[in-house]
Amino acid sequence: MNIVVLCGGVGGSKLALGIYEEFPGESVTAIVNTGDDLELFGVHISPDIDTVTYTLAGLVNESSGWGLGDDTFRALGMLERYGHVGWFHLGDADLATHLVRTEMLRNGATMTEVTQFISQRLGVTATVLPMCDEPVRTRVRVADGWLAFQEYFVKRRHADTPFAVEFSGVKDARMSTPVLRALEVADIIVVAPSNPVVSIGPMLAVPGFRESICDARAPVTAVSPFVGSESVTGPADALMRAIGGESTSIGLARHYADWIDRIVIDTSDAPAANDIRDIAVACDVTNTLMRTREDKRHLARFVVEAAW
């Protein structure tokens, strides 16, 4: 069975890990957002790719959900001595990943090749794919102008009300052959409970991506990141409103309706199931919170079995 999961960072990687652990005999491919990528001090950082890779490798910092477990921050402390405002959490061992990526890119490798090299070196047997090889940069408009995504998200701790979102460069991006192929041969496509606007949004904006999913033979099942009218983590609620949507599982169903078949919502949102079915999207109900390893594996099996 070929299982494809579309995901962003922390939330998405948890479901990706559940699938990876629960279906060890199957081919698992994670297609990951790169709209959050940034350059700091000349090094190329891919936060979502790294979170997914470190999570699947069993190396992630369990308490934060990103970065390497037990990492240190000596380089960052020294950068601050040089006057850098250290708003981006750059771990010392983590920095090595960025240095390797940056050097490979400079030597002409694609993001796909770099990501494969890094994930393989870290012992990940799933396939981790960037959504595309071209640079796409998510920007968020707040009261005082457009911000690079990490500036909005990390530096300002997503405290600003977002009014609009754009994916700079996405018009020049194209589907990579491995992403195209993964969607074609998929038996099931899972949309992780990642931020619909800034994690799943950028991939849908890659020319041809949405069409490839619609053309795929696999059923497409999304897990809602909303419980009630709030997102489980991060600013998905505010960002949904910024693009004129509603920050609920019903709002998500409407937002995804033209390209998904099924949505899985949290038990506490069970009353919304019929409203979702009215939008012509199948709906299943289970515990979607992934606090423990068992939660992740339960959700993974539930999603795959519901679709299959």
Add this chain to the structure above:
Amino acid sequence: MNIVVLCGGVGGSKLALGIYEEFPGESVTAIVNTGDDLELFGVHISPDIDTVTYTLAGLVNESSGWGLGDDTFRALGMLERYGHVGWFHLGDADLATHLVRTEMLRNGATMTEVTQFISQRLGVTATVLPMCDEPVRTRVRVADGWLAFQEYFVKRRHADTPFAVEFSGVKDARMSTPVLRALEVADIIVVAPSNPVVSIGPMLAVPGFRESICDARAPVTAVSPFVGSESVTGPADALMRAIGGESTSIGLARHYADWIDRIVIDTSDAPAANDIRDIAVACDVTNTLMRTREDKRHLARFVVEAAW
């Protein structure tokens, strides 16, 4: 009083520190070799500049004489996981210096500007100057070909017999205005007991450097790095032989005779003093080993007073 010291890394920075501490009221300028510079993972590393700067800032690792005290090596460990053979000792906090330097250079700053920024940020009130702004790369010929200096020195632990030395790029280098000016206004020029071939050699090879020293009004005093026929640290003896010289204080006096006025040799080499004076170079004798802080300050005062 304007004191200028020409130096390389570990040995030179000890005397520079002695001068800096012993003459706190005077203007101290260190002109530092950059022939050892290298790029690793796209970051520009200036080993000698960093050693001098960290030493003057009181931040150097006291036991090794280079790197930052109490640094960690997480990034290097992770780089090894990615297959990099970690022969170059890249500390985590140290890496921040390289990142800042690399970004400033990429944004168009000169090595002189970068070095000034870093040393000032670390609280150094002496002036640290790279020997020039252009890239010069020292290469050493051994039995199986030419090696980049750090490959010869660190990776192969200077175990190969060197047969020749070249300073790639030095013909296109030129004296920077700050270096020219420092030599012009110097009241005393001290040549640290650094490697004569690969630390002092590259600066003498910068077009105009040797002439500027000869034209300077200041007396020029060199401290010999040799005790008997061996260098106190590193491969200065083998490298002196590689360029057809003799690895003794007498050999050094001959090698430097046309541009220095005076040489300070170690007490144990006292019998060589008259031979050195026969080469028309003044010679003074004292303890040149710098094991303790007092040793450094004693030698600093001795050298300055002998010349003055």
